Amino acid sequence: MNKRAEEEVMGTLMANVIFVILVALFFGGMLYYENMQKNGAAIWADFYVKEIVKVVDMANPGDEITLNVQRAVEIAVKKDVAYGDIFNFDNTRNEICVKLSPSRHTCYKYFNDVDVVGAGVVLGVPEDILHFKIAEKQNKAEVKS
Amino acid sequence: MNLRAQAGVQSTVFLLFFSMMVIALAIVGGFYVFFGGGFDFRTSEASLLNYKVAECIMNKNIDFDKIGDDFFEICGLNKDVVNENNEIRICKNSPDCIQEENPIFSFNTANIVQCGIIGKSGNFPKCASGVIEKNRDKYTILTVSKQNARKLTG
Numbered sequence: 001m002n003k004r005a006e007e008e009v010m011g012t013l014m015a016n017v018i019f020v021i022l023v024a025l026f027f028g029g030m031l032y033y034e035n036m037q038k039n040g041a042a043i044w045a046d047f048y049v050k051e052i053v054k055v056v057d058m059a060n061p062g063d064e065i066t067l068n069v070q071r072a073v074e075i076a077v078k079k080d081v082a083y084g085d086i087f088n089f090d091n092t093r094n095e096i097c098v099k100l101s102p103s104r105h106t107c108y109k110y111f112n113d114v115d116v117v118g119a120g121v122v123l124g125v126p127e128d129i130l131h132f133k134i135a136e137k138q139n140k141a142e143v144k145s
Numbered sequence: 146m147n148l149r150a151q152a153g154v155q156s157t158v159f160l161l162f163f164s165m166m167v168i169a170l171a172i173v174g175g176f177y178v179f180f181g182g183g184f185d186f187r188t189s190e191a192s193l194l195n196y197k198v199a200e201c202i203m204n205k206n207i208d209f210d211k212i213g214d215d216f217f218e219i220c221g222l223n224k225d226v227v228n229e230n231n232e233i234r235i236c237k238n239s240p241d242c243i244q245e246e247n248p249i250f251s252f253n254t255a256n257i258v259q260c261g262i263i264g265k266s267g268n269f270p271k272c273a274s275g276v277i278e279k280n281r282d283k284y285t286i287l288t289v290s291k292q293n294a295r296k297l298t299g
Contacts, residue, residue: 019158026165030172043180046294050186057193094226097297107295108186109230111194113223137223 036101039075045106048072049098052087052130056096056110059134070127075100083123087130089116091137113137187271190290194231195273197222198286202235203279209235209249216250230292232257232270235284242274242285249284256289 036042048069055065069087076086079101088097088105096116097107119132201207201220217224227233234257235250236242243260260272270291277284 023161023165026169030169033176034172037176037180040180042296043183047184049294050184050189054186054189054193057190057197094223095295103298105297107297109226109292111190111222111226111231112197113217113221 036104038101039078041075041079041100042104042106044072044075045098045100045104048087048100049096049106049108052096052098053108053110056114056116056134057112059112059114061114061134061136063134065132065134067130068127069121069130072098072100073121073123073128083121086121087119089119089132091115091117185267185271186294187290187292188273190231190292191271191273191288194222194227194233194288194290195275195286198233198235198288199275199277199284202284202286203277209237212250216252228253230290232287232289232291234287236287237285238283239285242287254289256291257287260287260289 052067055067059065072086073083076083076099081099081102085099088099089095090097093109094111094113095107095109097105099105115135115137117133117135119130122129122131198220205219207216207219212219214224216222217227232254233250233252234242234245234248234254236245236248239245239248242248243258256270257272259269260274270289273288273290275286275288277286
């Protein structure tokens with residue numbers, strides 16, 4: 001094969017390789033997006049984190065809060081997320097994170113200068129609930145539910 | 146490859162990318178139509194902050210001439226979070242708090258002027274306005290929320 005023909009074959013080959021990589025990236029991206037959105041996990045995580053932040057922003061030290069989180073737990077279970085990882089309260093950053101799919105957290109900050117303590121998911125009473133207490137700010141380390 | 150063949154390959158590539166775009170738009174659009182566009186919490190957050198500040202002014206004796214950053218501690222607000230995501234402006238006996246040159250308390254108010262143009266765009270920070278009366282003085286409280294949820298992978 002002469003040099004020109006060789007260059008042409010290499011060029012075609014490279015173009016095809018790039019093309020296949022782009023197609024694979026596209027379908028990979030679409031599958032990832034579809035997986036993220038399955039069961040509305042992203043939307044529900046967004047909803048739950050903001051509702052919990054709303055409650056914490058309105059709360060006063062000493063309050064005990066119980067929220068129905070049945071839908072969140074159902075989605076998390078379908079996505080193999082451990083109960084202890086669903087709701088995450090970071091008192092140092094005043095931030096709450098909700099994880100309803102294995103690779104994604106949705107986080108939101110609360111302006112109320114309080115700590116969230118004793119957070120935990122209680123299953124089947126008769127529905128799944130999230131229970132936590134509001135305490136005076138003490139710059140505590142991260143508390144997991 | 147001759148020019149005609151090259152044009153054929155290029156048009157196939159274009160068609161494929163176009164169909165990929167259509168597929169992507171259909172998938173994203175389908176999810177959007179089914180689940181909705183998310184939950185905008187900023188208006189609620191601005192209202193909550195407004196309520197907290199109003200409650201604080203009503204229940205605590207705050208000397209706005211001296212208060213400075215103690216305001217956050219007295220009102221039970223986290224200064225770092227407010228600095229990052231919110232804005233507060235308080236005016237006393239002012240007919241227009243947005244344009245007021247001497248508010249009694251002002252914190253991080255770069256976007257507060259946009260409170261006058263609410264509804265122009267969904268991307269603007271969201272505002273809440275409240276008026277309370279204490280000791281015959283009228284306090285106007287403007288609060289802004291510009292916080293969006295943080296999505297973390299991993």
